[in-house]
Amino acid sequence: MVISGTKLAQELGTNRSEVWRLAQQLRGLGVDIVGRPATGYQLRTVPDLLLPDMVAPQVAGTIFSKHIHHYYRIGSTNAAGMEAAAAGAPEGSVFLAEEQLAGRGRGANQWQSARSAGIYCSVVLRPPWPPSDALIVSLAAGLAVQAAVREIDPRLEPDLKWPNDLLIKGKKFCGILTEMNAEATRVRHLVVGIGINVNQRSFPVDLQEIATSLRLESGTEWSRVELCAGLLKSLDREYRSLLEASGARQSILRRFEENSTMVRGKTVTVEDNGGLEGVTNGLDERGFLKLETSSGPRIVLSGTVRLKT
Amino acid sequence: MNQKEIKELIEFLIEKDIAEFELERGDVKMRIKRGCYAAPVHEVQTVPASGAAAAPVVAAVPPRAPKPAAEENLHLVRSPIVGTYYESPTPGAPPFVKPGDVVEMGQVICIVEAMKLMNEIESDAAGEIVKMLVKNGQPIEYNQELFAVRVRA
Numbered sequence: 246m247v248i249s250g251t252k253l254a255q256e257l258g259t260n261r262s263e264v265w266r267l268a269q270q271l272r273g274l275g276v277d278i279v280g281r282p283a284t285g286y287q288l289r290t291v292p293d294l295l296l297p298d299m300v301a302p303q304v305a306g307t308i309f310s311k312h313i314h315h316y317y318r319i320g321s322t323n324a325a326g327m328e329a330a331a332a333g334a335p336e337g338s339v340f341l342a343e344e345q346l347a348g349r350g351r352g353a354n355q356w357q358s359a360r361s362a363g364i365y366c367s368v369v370l371r372p373p374w375p376p377s378d379a380l381i382v383s384l385a386a387g388l389a390v391q392a393a394v395r396e397i398d399p400r401l402e403p404d405l406k407w408p409n410d411l412l413i414k415g416k417k418f419c420g421i422l423t424e425m426n427a428e429a430t431r432v433r434h435l436v437v438g439i440g441i442n443v444n445q446r447s448f449p450v451d452l453q454e455i456a457t458s459l460r461l462e463s464g465t466e467w468s469r470v471e472l473c474a475g476l477l478k479s480l481d482r483e484y485r486s487l488l489e490a491s492g493a494r495q496s497i498l499r500r501f502e503e504n505s506t507m508v509r510g511k512t513v514t515v516e517d518n519g520g521l522e523g524v525t526n527g528l529d530e531r532g533f534l535k536l537e538t539s540s541g542p543r544i545v546l547s548g549t550v551r552l553k554t
Numbered sequence: 555m556n557q558k559e560i561k562e563l564i565e566f567l568i569e570k571d572i573a574e575f576e577l578e579r580g581d582v583k584m585r586i587k588r589g590c591y592a593a594p595v596h597e598v599q600t601v602p603a604s605g606a607a608a609a610p611v612v613a614a615v616p617p618r619a620p621k622p623a624a625e626e627n628l629h630l631v632r633s634p635i636v637g638t639y640y641e642s643p644t645p646g647a648p649p650f651v652k653p654g655d656v657v658e659m660g661q662v663i664c665i666v667e668a669m670k671l672m673n674e675i676e677s678d679a680a681g682e683i684v685k686m687l688v689k690n691g692q693p694i695e696y697n698q699e700l701f702a703v704r705v706r707a
Contacts, residue, residue, distance in 0.1 A: 376634045376673060377561075377696060383669040408669035423671040429634045429678065435671075531636070532669060546668045546693055547638045 249285035293469050294361065295341040303474035307481035308337035309368060316342040318360075321349045323438035326367035327424055330434035338369040339477065348440060349422055362445045362458070364473050367438040370484060376427035377531075379435055381494050383408050384501050384532050385483040386421045386437050391504060393475035398463050405505035407525075407534045407550055411441075415552075416457035418442045439476065443467050498528050507552060508534070516549040525550075561696060629679040630687075631701040633694045637668030641690045649690075651701075655683045663701060666694055681706040 250261040257264065268278050268286055277289040297313035304310045312335055319325055322340040324347075329338060344360040372379060387409030394403050394411075403419075404412045411419035419441045426433045444466055445458035459467050486493040502508050508525055515521040515536070523538035534545040633639075641649040641664055651663045657677045666673045685702040688694060 377636065380635075380669050380671055383671045421670060425671055425673045426676075427634060427673060428676075429632070546636060547670070 247281055247285045247287045253286065294343065295364065295366075295469060295473055297341075299470045300339075300341070300474055300477070303470070304477045304481070307478055308484070309339050309477040309481060310337075311335075312338040314338070314340050316340070318342070318344045318346065319365075320347045321345055321438075322365050322367035323349050323422060323424055323436055326369055326436035326438070327426070327434075330369045330371075330436055331426065334369050336369060336371040336434075340367040341365065341473065345440075349438065359445060361469075363443050364439070364441040364469055364476070366440075366473060366476065367436050368477070368480065370435040370437065372432055372435065372484075372488065374432055375430050376425065376432055379425055379427070379432050380532055381487065381497055382435060382437060382484070383421070383423055385487065385497050386423070386439060386480065387411060387419075388497065388500055388504065389479040389483050390419050390421070390439060390441065390476060392479045393472060394459065396475055396479075397467070397472060398459070401459070401462055404507070405501060406507055407501075407505065407528075407545075408532070408547075413457055413459075413462045416455060418457050418459060418462070437480075441472070441476075443469050443472060498530070498532060501532075502527055507550070512553040513550050514553055515545050516551070521545070521548075522553065564697070627705045627707070628684065629681065629703045629705050630699045631663065631675070631677055631679070631703060632697050632699055633666050633675060634696070635666050635668065635673050635694075636696050637666040637671075637673065637694055639688050639690065639692050639694045639700065640665040640667060640672075641686070651683050651686075653683050653685060656706075657681065657683060657703065675700065677701070677703060679703045679705050 250264050253264045254261045257267075264286075265280075268280065272278055276292045279287045279289055281287060295315055297315050301310050301313055314325070314329075316322075316325070319340075319342040322342050322345065326334075326338070326340045329340070342365045345365045348365060370382065372382075387405050390411055391403045391405060394401060401413060406412055406417075409421040410417050419439065421440075422438045424436045424438070426435075442456065442458035444460045446460065447453075448456045448458075459472075483493075483497070486496070490496075507513065509527050511525045513523065513525055513536070521536065521538060521543060523536035523543060526535040526537050526542070529535055529544060534550065536543045536545055643650070643665065650665075651657055651661075657663060657680065659678065659680045660676050662674045663677050663683070664675050666675055680703075682704045683701055684704045687699050687701060694700070
């Protein structure tokens with residue numbers, strides 16, 4: 246559909262040169278607008294940007310619909326979320342970025358955050374729990390991503406790696422890092438940061454063996470807006486059931502075990518704690534990974550778990 | 555008996571100021587003894603205790619922290635969560651605090667991580683860090699003592 250500059254100007258309550266200026270500005274942001282001489286403007290494709298106006302209507306009715314913040318470029322959405330939460334940002338605040346310059350990972354790891362190829366999303370939660378009860382959110386977030394991906398492409402088989410990495414055919418496409426600020430008996434705020442490789446067509450040589458994207462695995466381009474909305478909806482579902490439903494914790498533990506091939510009967514190594522090795526034996530009631538080692542049963546609290554090859 | 559129940563039991567004992575408690579039920583045998591300075595000690599025998607101090611073990615007995623001198627007005631900052639103790643925001647970065655540093659109430663003094671959840675631990679007292687009671691990378695039990703702070707008069 247081609248719309249004349251005069252009509253656009255009328256509807257916007259401005260003049261034609263201002264319409265031209267706005268169109269230029271939108272083009273600069275990646276919007277595909279064609280200008281047709283003597284006829285008008287045509288919007289060829291809507292850009293797949295994680296703009297609040299695009300995401301919010303799709304997550305109406307969730308705790309995430311009211312306070313979505315979008316950045317074209319940011320240091321880290323988690324850092325922004327923690328800062329805003331400390332300053333009083335309400336529960337359900339969402340921080341989305343097209344590009345992260347210092348995406349946080351566990352320890353010294355960084356998250357590669359190429360521009361508009363992935364989803365870099367942090368959300369603020371304020372559960373009325375003691376801090377030790379909040380650990381379950383780590384597992385719930387992984388399940389939420391897995392569900393959102395499956396909903397869009399049921400052919401993909403995203404696998405959960407404890408505590409919450411997501412892999413396809415052994416390569417990682419999603420990482421989750423949660424940061425918490427708590428008093429001794431009560432959580433003040435939690436910021437759950439989720440990085441998903443969506444439309445990357447390739448990775449640097451040093452990552453090719455361990456990283457992948459949804460596009461590489463499915464062969465098609467994904468709508469990041471659709472996936473982001475799906476993710477927020479399934480996060481909302483998990484979080485609300487934790488707040489409201491009895492048995493939600495047990496459900497998360499059970500579903501995690503059902504949806505992770507690595508959590509039972511696999512020989513793994515744990516990087517931390519001086520290099521532990523053993524056979525996985527499910528999760529304990531807190532969500533920690535149980536391991537049978539040559540020197541008896543152990544519980545893994547943290548650290549990178551790797552399948553032994 | 556799970557961790558949460560044990561926690562509740564310990565809290566109950568503290569609340570009622572009960573010094574010693576013993577329980578035997580099925581394969582669970584528990585003895586809790588509260589001292590003046592030592593952390594509540596609990597032993598659960600469902601999992602064989604491990605010899606290696608650095609290994610993550612369920613219900614490991616918190617090491618009896620070196621008892622800070624009693625004459626001083628020392629406050630012990632404890633961990634509200636089970637996990638791995640980190641003294642700095644990222645490996646290689648300078649630690650949040652070191653002995654001799656003066657901290658404010660609410661200042662972040664370390665991180666305890668479990669399951670990729672990084673918990674910022676704040677000092678719940680203002681004063682001088684006298685002693686760090688745990689080592690970087692060490693597994694931490696619930697309520698374990700992390701720092702001794704000489705409370706500002």
